[in-house]
Amino acid sequence: MKIIVINCGSSSIKYQLFDMNGPITLAKGGVEKIGLNGSFIKHESNGQKVTLEGEIIDHRSGIEYVLGILISKEYGCISDFSEIDAVGHRVVHGGEKFKSSVLITDEVIAIMEESTQLAPLHNPPNLSGIYAMKSLLPDVPQVGAFDTAFHQSMPDYAYMYAIPHSLYTKYAIRRYGFHGTSHRYVSERALEILGKERTQKIITCHLGNGASVAAVMDGKSVDTSMGLTPVEGLVMGTRCGDIDPGVMTYVMDREDINRSGINSLMNKHSGLLGVSGVSSDMRELETAAQQGNERAQLALQMFHYRARKYIGAYAAAMGGVDTVVFTGGIGENSDTSRYEITKGLEFLGLEFDREKNAGVRGQEKIISTDASRVTAIIIPTNEELMIARDTATIVRKN
Numbered sequence: 423m424k425i426i427v428i429n430c431g432s433s434s435i436k437y438q439l440f441d442m443n444g445p446i447t448l449a450k451g452g453v454e455k456i457g458l459n460g461s462f463i464k465h466e467s468n469g470q471k472v473t474l475e476g477e478i479i480d481h482r483s484g485i486e487y488v489l490g491i492l493i494s495k496e497y498g499c500i501s502d503f504s505e506i507d508a509v510g511h512r513v514v515h516g517g518e519k520f521k522s523s524v525l526i527t528d529e530v531i532a533i534m535e536e537s538t539q540l541a542p543l544h545n546p547p548n549l550s551g552i553y554a555m556k557s558l559l560p561d562v563p564q565v566g567a568f569d570t571a572f573h574q575s576m577p578d579y580a581y582m583y584a585i586p587h588s589l590y591t592k593y594a595i596r597r598y599g600f601h602g603t604s605h606r607y608v609s610e611r612a613l614e615i616l617g618k619e620r621t622q623k624i625i626t627c628h629l630g631n632g633a634s635v636a637a638v639m640d641g642k643s644v645d646t647s648m649g650l651t652p653v654e655g656l657v658m659g660t661r662c663g664d665i666d667p668g669v670m671t672y673v674m675d676r677e678d679i680n681r682s683g684i685n686s687l688m689n690k691h692s693g694l695l696g697v698s699g700v701s702s703d704m705r706e707l708e709t710a711a712q713q714g715n716e717r718a719q720l721a722l723q724m725f726h727y728r729a730r731k732y733i734g735a736y737a738a739a740m741g742g743v744d745t746v747v748f749t750g751g752i753g754e755n756s757d758t759s760r761y762e763i764t765k766g767l768e769f770l771g772l773e774f775d776r777e778k779n780a781g782v783r784g785q786e787k788i789i790s791t792d793a794s795r796v797t798a799i800i801i802p803t804n805e806e807l808m809i810a811r812d813t814a815t816i817v818r819k820n
């Protein structure tokens with residue numbers, strides 16, 4: 423069975439074609455700068471990498487271009503479209519309706535259109551990808567995998583905000599959480615690697631440019647750090663994470679900025695970038711901090727401290743913790759961050775092994791001591807594979 427996984431952003435499309443017998447990746451790549459000057463595709467197949475330029479005005483033409491490359495003699499890996507058995511789409515917001523991945527039907531699309539209000543920046547491009555695939559490959563089944571779905575198992579006392587209840591009934595304002603496919607993948611993979619039962623209490627730390635922590639108990643997400651939007655929780659590359667909402671109204675008054683200004687301040691100018699004034703990129707910040715830049719040092723301390731606080735909070739929420747997983751660009755690659763975040767967690771039973779941790783990048787590895795009661799482990803995430811697996815399961819069932 424061959425499955426193509428599509429992830430449409432506002433001006434980009436990421437894709438990966440899987441042969442589920444294996445599974446192996448046959449081709450992958452990304453379309454960038456859609457609708458802008460200088461759009462291009464980076465494509466990788468058969469060990470060959472190419473960058474192809476083109477005028478890609480919208481998601482439909484981007485997907486058409488990708489499909490053309492997949493069947494091309496020069497860079498392709500399939501002979502015609504009939505080899506594609508299904509399409510899996512990453513969808514950012516599934517609202518309260520989608521608790522797992524689903525076969526995309528007209529009814530599902532209608533519900534997704536309704537959820538657009540909850541994710542005005544993300545869901546419209548996701549839907550564009552679905553519409554494009556529907557028209558280009560009309561007979562191929564499509565599946566939607568939602569970033570929010572895994573966290574739908576949170577109890578109400580964890581997902582409700584302490585604001586008037588009518589705002590929940592009127593507008594579905596509550597915490598949803600994101601990165602669900604990643605938290606699900608790494609928590610399941612942790613059980614496989616460690617040979618443990620689902621009864622484990624796992625804290626998964628997805629630390630990338632966007633970052634979130636999840637508490638996973640008996641295979642289900644019981645809490646996560648992101649909320650209605652992906653701004654809540656950890657200090658991120660450019661997002662502030664947890665903040666007193668009073669700060670925002672105060673800044674709006676003092677700086678005379680409006681709703682869109684404050685939104686951009688929280689999302690694009692805060693986090694590691696805002697504090698350091700250096701960069702949102704962990705590698706650049708680590709270098710600046712090593713060179714003695716005090717604000718870069720402060721930004722890193724805040725990032726590590728906030729993540730450590732969430733680990734403590736989720737251990738309390740679950741009545742303990744058995745495993746802590748690190749994933750995402752920072753979690754997979756920054757040995758300093760993994761060390762700093764877990765520093766002082768011996769009281770929880772986590773004995774970190776600095777030697778095992780040192781220099782590990784992008785590979786599955788246990789980084790706690792053999793005697794540690796709590797296991798700390800690095801697991802590179804693979805959201806695309808998870809979406810492809812869901813797609814295969816759903817398509818086989820239907």
Ligand code: AMP
Pocket residue numbers: 629630631632659702703704705706708750751752755756757783
């Ligand atoms: P992601 O959003 O998951 O792609 O993660 C991006 C983040 O991972 C950026 O802040 C990068 O600086 C960080 N990152 C990637 N590689 C490394 C590395 N070798 N050391 C430290 N941070 C890294």
